[in-house]
Amino acid sequence: MTSIVKPRIDKHLRRNQLGLTVRDYEGVMSTLCAGCGHDSVTAAFVQAFHEMNLEPHRAAKVSGIGCSSKTTAYFLGQSSGINSVHGRMPSVATGAAAVNPDLYYIGVSGDGDSLSIGIGQFAHAIRRNLNMLYCIENNGVYGLTKGQFSASADIGTKAKYGEVNEQPPIDPVLLALSLGATFVARGFSGDKKQLVPLMKAALAHKGFALIDIVSPCVTFNDHKGSTKSYAHTYEYYHPVIHADFVPEEAEITAEYQDGGAITVPMHHGGNVTLRKLGRDYDPRDRDQAFHLLRTREGSEVLTGLLYIDETKPDMGDMNRLPDEPLNVMDYSKLCPGSAKLAEVMKGYS
């Protein structure tokens, strides 16, 4: 089986400022199960990039192994991508971003890839405040190996054939908050209206932007008794903050209710406007974020941009990297030449 190229029918589609339609941001045909949450996330990536008027080839997609990691082939077909080894995407992204900070790095991972085999690399990418959008397509289950629990499975959730999980889950949002992540969000594959603006805000963020996306597995984890099913997620889904990315040139015209809006100016230009939905909550306050998540009621799935800090240095700042990307730096700037070597040699004679 080879990858299937999608037919191009885009005559009547809306064109963005670059004259491109959403088709220009798509990839090859998905090979995931019909109804998979991940395909909705893929569609959200396409929409976010299109709406932000980003050149499709200026992104670099990175992923590990698993159903989620396969999806980097299904969007941004004009971008380069690297589908690496299981749980190790953050390291590949780190090296890539270090030598060329000018691309948009899009990491797609799963709960197995990020919270089990790759939890170490996930944690350290956060510590480095690597400038990337990191999405975990979280379904609580191993899909490609047919239905084992993952580390994000809730206590009491049931597997397809009845087994009950008794180990506590690892919540990537809480983990990221405690490790000092600078952009922490949760979304749901079933709510593109929330997810697309979150992705846009994350792309505008300088530093590590995590979006944990509840993305149900229709084949192995969508039954009664599963806490990561569509039905369960819809029932307990609770958006607390709505994020909108407003580009520099656009005026903020929307009227916000429910306690008004918070505007966060983004390092790369534009603003993120945060609209509170019913709770008195400021996502710039890390303590409030912890408190909110720890005091949620029962199975409540709190979503939105839960924490943002636009002031922290990212990996490039901390390593005093030059403005000119290292990957295109001329050899004359890298090789000190024979005279310098002769000088160095004096110290060893």
Next chain:
Amino acid sequence: MNAVTGTSARTRVNDFVIKIANVNGTGSASANGLLMKAIFRMGIPVVGKNLFPSNIQGLPTWYEIRVTGDGWTGRSGEVDIMVAMNLESYARDLKDVSPGGVLIYDSTWPRPSLLSRDDVTVLGIPLARMCNENFANARTRVLMKNMAYVGVVAALTGVDMAVIQTLVEEMFGAKPKLIPPNMQAVEMGYNYAKEHFTQPLAFKLEALDKTSDCIMIDGNTAAALGCVYAGASFGAWYPITPSTSLMDGFKSFCEQLRVDPETGKNNYCIIQAEDELSAIGMVIGASWNGARAFTPTSGPGISLMSEFIGFAYYSEVPAVLFDVQRVGPSTGMPTRTQQGDILLAAYASHGDTKHIVLFPANPKECFDFAVEAFDLAERFQTPVFVLSDLDIGMNDWMTPKLEWDDSRRPDRGKVYHAADLEKIEKFYRYLDVDGDGIPYRTIPGEHPKGAYFTRGSGHTKYGGYTEDSAAYQDVLDRILQKWKNAATKVPGPEIVRCGKPTRIAILTVGGCDGAAKEAIARLNAEDDLDIDYLRVRAFPFHPEIENFIANYDTVFVLEQNRDAQLRTLLVTETTARKDQLVSILDYAGMPANPHLIVDRVREHIASQG
């Protein structure tokens, strides 16, 4: 104190070994280095070996200085002057002295009378007492004891005190206050020895002019310089003995040579990773994005990196890995040397994988091969290993000054840049356009036409995912062809012929070079044996290696591991016959010396009648 007696042997000029036994963490390293450097500055070739424990403080440590006017580069295996500063290892140190040798000890405390030998001259100097009388601070007293024995050895063997003075001034250039006390300690030892030991020793130094074009440098430092000069802009690593000093060196050279004077920004990036898996992942990411990237590590690190190495091999991402080998298996003996990762490096990772491996024998080659490794990695779009070891990497070797040819440009291999992509209709990452097995790659983000998807899963020559048998095999076979083609592009072997017809040869690799050449000379002088020599410098094996082996009935394969890994590789990858290749295995963790080689060759020849 006694005067020197009982040295009936003839005087040996510029040909003896000084071994210093000490306690780890007492600051002896700089004193030992000073002594060796002083002899080197007198124009006399030296070989230095630091034999240290995996410990910060308290365990026994030794430093060996071989004075070799003839310029041998390996250990001799003898100990002529033992400076026994460690009570704990005293008995063993006395035993190690060669007959006719000298033992120097600290006579501040009584020496157990049982521990003496008739064939060794024992000289006592009250080093601790002198230091206690002359220096106030406790730590200073310990440190100065080391400088004092340097003075003793200097007096006994004839080290030029003016040279020592210069070196001490260089050593403490940044802290000139420390020069007088250190010189005082050296002179204290020197004067004591001059006053009390009036009869000359059998071991003497005489100035030569054999080192002026040379430096003393360790292989890790030289490799680090190689990375700087190759234009590597990214390094990721996880600390591990004995490779750590390679990245330390790279960092300090970059701080010196790669910081933009105007902006203060770094024209390099070094990341200390959370583990070796991550370090190689970062290298692959940086390299995929078009930078020259490397990671230094040791055997355990290669084990951890194996999955990613296979990924880079199959998805054809360049990467440079330095494996500074130490004793395995498992944690093994981290501060001892071995060549135990030959097979690991050659075939690292699951599935069919074959790599390019370079084997430097000394710091000069560490520099040269570092530069070469980046060219090969990008030319062949594959991981390249530089397989050094603890002996080469961490010991100071006398080596010709490193030089740079300013006309040299890096070989970045086959890359389509924006202008090239404009000219072609469509770009396919894994298509063999030129028929040499090497496809073109692009820099991600440079041009819309250059976008491609890199994957470790089955892929076609067009870069798409596949589970089709023929399409999969097509790519895998091309990658093998690429590796085979590398055989004539890697450094060829070093061959030294004895100049007479012979059916015997010694073949070796890496740091065994010096010991092997010395053994050949001894077997020629003492046994009248004519032996040719070949040193493998890279894998895949250059065709000259196979041709060479075919000329001999017996090729002794000398290597530092238990399982004859190089021999296995030769049997597998060349037409060499098993019965032709006779192993000499020296895997106890010490740098090779000629004794074992001479003995094994004699034994084998005797057994053949």
